[in-house]
Amino acid sequence: MGLAERRKALGYSQEELAQLVGVDRTTIGRWESGRTRPQPTQRRGLALALEISLQELDVLASPPCTAAGLEAAGQQQPNELQNAGDPDEMIRREFLRILTISGALAALPVEDAEVLVEGVNRGTPADFALMNGHLWQVYQLARSKGAVYPVIQDQLTALSDALAEGRGSNRPLLSAAADLFQLAGEVAFDGSRYSDAAASYSLAASVSKDAGAYDLWACALVRHAYVDLSERRYRQAVQILGVAARLAGKGDTNLSTRHWVASVQAEAYAGLGDLDACERAMDQAESVVDLAAGSVKGGWLRFDGARLVEERGSRYVQLGRLDLAERALQDALHQPALASGQSYRRRGAVLTDLAAIGAKRRDAEQVVAYGNEAISLARASGSGYVARRLLSLRDEFGPLSRDHRVAELGAEIAALSAP
Known part of the structure; x- marks a missing residue:
């Protein structure tokens, strides 16, 4: 069921629902078609009018998202992107544009960037991972996080093509996709597009599971917990973080994943007013300083205690x-x-x-x-x-x-x- 079906089940026309929520009828149409998502200031009123919870609203307003849908998700680009020209050329052009305007990767010569893009076009897993790492760097240093999104879309298209055509080993490509979906979720979350962020994190978790990548999987759940924390759903956050902690326990003990989970658990416990649990979690997080160098991936896992x-x-x-x-x-x-x-x-x-x-x-x-x-x-x-x-x-x-x-x-x- 989507937003339109829920509205019709309650017997409302688009005009009537628009009056209840305090928006224009065309806004309801855009929400129902998936062209836009309700803003945070509109979500509570919409959920009340539709007689559902905010969590149920997230589900109704989000596109279906499964690991099996990776290829389709990667290829669902806006028309202007689909018609922008050859995808390989677009990736090269957009990546080089990012290098130029950000100043963040000035140490990477243009020739090296071109070689990297050629590797991505061949479906080389190592080059996908390296490209993702550069995108995370640009994202971290960019003042406007949304500027990175077009390149993320292009990278996702290239990944989907590589998976569909069986180029390279499947598991590393899935790991690269899970990494990229987490970055897409971060861009959406920073822009207050909670439904889009939750959908990206859910897909990242599903693909991480298929890749057998426990640390990636745990990090996707941590990021998903932030959606609950942003709306003060602390108990729900504690639940999902508990799962993340168990996954991190199965991952690489040399990585800082479990310490990041503990840091976010501290925030959830603080929201519940539990001082003792909060301080225990913070103490666990602070033990990250005992890890050897190399415990931080720099992209999907950046927690170093700083x-x-x-x-x-x-x-x-x-x-x-x-x-x-x-x-x-x-x-x-x-x-x-x-x-x-x-x-x-x-x-x-x-x-x-x-x-x-x-x-x-x-x-x-x-x-x-x-x-x-x-x-x-x-x-x-x-x-x-x-x-x-x-x-x-x-x-x-x-x-x-x-x-x-x-x-x-x-x-x-x-x-x-x-x-």
Whole structure:
């Protein structure tokens, strides 16, 4: 059943449903045809009108997604991409464009890039993995994450062709596809397209299972848990992270997978108000420092403990341990990656947490100072992640909203998060 079938089952016309949700009839049509997805600010109203949960809405609004559908998923490109010319040439052109505009891979000569693309076109698994690694680098350094998506689509098409034609070993190609679907999910998640993100992560998990890649599989589930965490479904997140932990236990003990799972489990436990479980999970995550070099893949697995100070601070904010939180977060702001502005997303999240501490203390000056800087970073980066954190901050304002400066900050956050 899709959105249209659910609407008809309730006896609504598109016009009637549009009135209930507060959108135009054409918007309902686009949702039902799959051309667009409901924005976060529209999802609750739509779920209420359709008398379903947000989880059920995600299912109805998402395309079917199975491991067997990998080839079809890779080839479902918009018409403008299908008609853009020879796929091999498009991959080469788009990849070289990324190299040119990002500046992130300046160390890779154009000739090397062309050789790499030729290997991808032949279906060489090692070249697919290397290309994916470069795309992850570009994604991490790009201020606008969505700019990477067209190249991800092209890479997925090439992977689908290689699998369909039996070029190369199947298992490494499936692993490369699972890696790529996780990256596609990250782009969607950063853009607040939760249904698309969940679909990508589900497909990544399914393909990882077929590839027998336990660490990839566990990481796909961790990313899927973030969709639940973003909507404060902490118990559901704990459940899926428990499965991820078991999978990580079957994976490569030299990798940091199980430590990343523990770090995200700490966030879920903090959301449930369980201080003891949160601190146990954080302690397990921090043992990542005991691993030898090479425990981080750099793409689908990037957890090296570098963010643990800010993550512990954020967990203490959730738990109301404000003094502990502020010390950790101030330390995090002085870490090189945040102090130098290398990561707008990370710095924006820390600033938002510091503003939240001010809100809990009823300190308008602290709220406005840190909140305004976080908004500036969110605008500069276009990060949906920072925008979502700011929306949660606004929920903390309470009586401070009567202060005109805080009220103006709230209006700025609302404008930033508007669809």
